[in-house]
Amino acid sequence: MAATNVKDPQYYHKVVDCQWACPAHTNVPGYLRLISQGRYADSYMLNRQSNVFPGILGRVCDRPCEPACRRGRVDEKPVAICRLKRVAADHRGDITDRLPKAPAKKNGKRVALVGAGPASLTVANDLLPLGYDVTIFEKNATPGGLMRINIPSFRLPAQVLDEECDYVIRMGATMKYGTPVTSLKALLAEGYDAVFVGSGAPKGKELELPGRWDAKDNIHLGIEWLANVHFGHVERIGRRVLIIGVGNTAMDCCRTAKRVGATDVKVMARRGRKHFKASPWELEDAEEEQVEIVENHAPKRFVIEGGKLVGMEFEQLAWSEDAAGKQVSTVTGTVTIPCDDVILAIGQDNAFPWIERDLGVAFDPKWDMPVVDKATHQSTRPGVFFGGDAAWGPENIIWAVAHGHAAAISIHHHCQGIPVTDRPPAGMTLVSAKMGMQSWAYDNDYDTSKRQKMQHEELAKRFTDLKVEVELGYTPEQAATEVARCLNCDIQTHFTDTLCIECDACVDICPTNCLTITTNGTGEADLRGRLSAPALNVKQALYVSEALPQTKRVMVKDEDVCLHCGLCAERCPTAAWDMRTFDLKQAYAGMVAR
């Protein structure tokens, strides 16, 4: 197997599981260490660089980092990364003077952004400091998009949302509130140098079953209903409510229903719990509020009596696996569950009635979705870009942010006459963490603490006001304990083969048997079979050195469960192993490729 090229920033980046899994590649271990030092503002700014909305995401992010977290492979639960992000945001103090600023002299280029959600705001955040004139069109009277109208304020307080949207807007974006874009043709006619569509996926999916339109007033589309609650158009709901669907929107619907008059709320799921789309912690939070989650029930019809919704009929399903391993259901019975209201939360669709189909923006005929390049976010019409849910359908906020950064690079290139396909490469810095004999620039001792539990507002208080935030945040003690659980995966074990004397000291000391000195093999599978402890998770790479000086064998490191405890480096007599702080230098708009 060829020696590993650790000069490629992607190699060490992949070792940092959380950062690799994060669409915006937030430097998680870096900001956790800053929290442990009490440097909350620095931690917030490090977050903001990549994810723009630390306060928001610290509450409602989908947290792809946490299932990826290495701690979860050696301990019961991963580090509570998301909650710690909120700690940084809660204690940051005033950071306004540290925010990027737009230059007084503009560069003469005008960019229009459609929708004031996370994708557009990220584009604005990246382009304003470069001197662009940015105009954002928003149909509502406030910024935030679905973050505001679809995420209930008991999960995301308005004040948190306002602050972080304002950080971007105050850089000098021209906001056109209450201005839905009804024609892309008309918008293009205004002579913008580029247009970014970040209008989300604003249409709830319909469930066409018998009776759907016979009692319209008591059958609601989830995201519309949440928006109506947000705007105050809806203040009450019936006592007994059924939620159809079991994604995160369903979780927001059921918990909101409990706050506007419902006492008996059931979430109806077609399949078993392990197939649910909702994040496990959202399910837990809903169940804490005495929402009942009913598995294996497929909706069949709405039961209407005298023009009024009185219940819903379900088929009870049993699931089994067919010969091909596919889940198949059989109906075991039918049941009618009485209810006063039904909320449909089975998904969202995009809607582009305002984009004329003769503008050169091609649409996929099957899905009626715009054809958008995965890397550049450009449509088939140069200068028109898509991002967030508008690009490829519903995703999470953190994806919208990642899209916004990538699209901003493209928009900048488009406006400066650089091919949009020229992507500025990521870089890295790699600096020894050695501070002296057995002394490192990080706390390398393993902390055996368990994951800290988030404190919640008491139930009675929650239901008195829709705006009472449920999660109270970590106490300072909890934050300090949780931060210490991080394994510091960004402090890399860096090997210099020419220094190695093959004394085996590193192999002997490694607590998780990551290291093997062996003859080189023909390929990865061959080498993996000969390791001291072959990994269960083969997604993490093997590091393979050049031939070692004395025996021409190779040093192989399985990155899978390395604890980054630094014992290999402490036991190495020649400093062939060193702990080095890896810092990914991500490319943002304005960093020119070449």
Added chain:
Amino acid sequence: MTSIAKPPVKHPTARTNGLGLTLRDYEGAMSTLCAGCGHDSVTAALVQAAWELELEPHRVGKMSGIGCSSKTTAYFMKQSHGFNSVHGRMPSVTSGAAAANRGLTYIGISGDGDSLSIGMGQLSHAIRRNVNMLYVIENNGVYGLTKGQFSASADVGSTSKKGEANEQQPIDPVLLALTLGCSFVARSFSGDKRQLVPILKAAIAHKGLALVDVISPCVSFNDHEGSTKSYAYTREREVEAVHADFIPLKREITVPETGEQVRVVELHDGGRVRLRATAPDYDPTDRESAYAHVRACQKRGEIATGLLFVDENGRDMHDYLKTVPTPLIDLPYEELCPGRAALDKLMERYR
């Protein structure tokens, strides 16, 4: 020396042996030896061997004297018994312990200073009595703890870290043991666990004193270019005469036929050791041939390693002393110390 203890985290695939113990359960305290010390690799090999042999930690006695090597016993099997004795006196303390309790497995760890200088008489007599024990000499050719003076095993012409050459003849523990009639003689290298671990396992299973001389480089004082006990020198000059594969009791030998000369020696606990001679016409059960081989290697400037000699038919200390099969500590007090009348009767025989 490390700044932290080894994290109490096991690999997700960590296996357990027949006693339900993982490899980590056979570890001891964190080593305070220099980073890269060969002795730490010997520790790791002992941990591996004990885990594979499924030794019950509470049935093992770890014995040592003074020196860097003698610290080793603290670094493995933290649940075992141990005795850290006076300099060079590990063999007699072990003899006493073995006399009192023949039921334990004794692992003695010593060094070239502890065994070949101050404790040479002790070593010789432990061999002569054939105490049932594993006797490991962690041999690095220097007094590391006192900053690198030549030890009795330093070769003629090898230099100190500052460049001064040694002029006195070395004592080779392997030749010494062969001459004194030792029943199990092996030499290995801390940097070669594939060789060392099976030798340690066979040595523990052997009845009688099993001497294992392990070249274990001192990274701080004897791993330089003029050294004959460095990692590089040992790797270059090592000649493995016999490779030993240890086969535990009741396990079939499933090694493919290679056409090599193979001898199987049955050990007293029923386990077997399969000896694969890599040098032509080498007979590891013939003391003279072993001696000649080691001498010939020495003349060529090579280091003879492997399980060099084994004699499983000899008698050990308890056989010579005709002691009862029950460990003395398990005998009822009345039997162990039958009283005045029995003593008088015994004395009467000498009148």
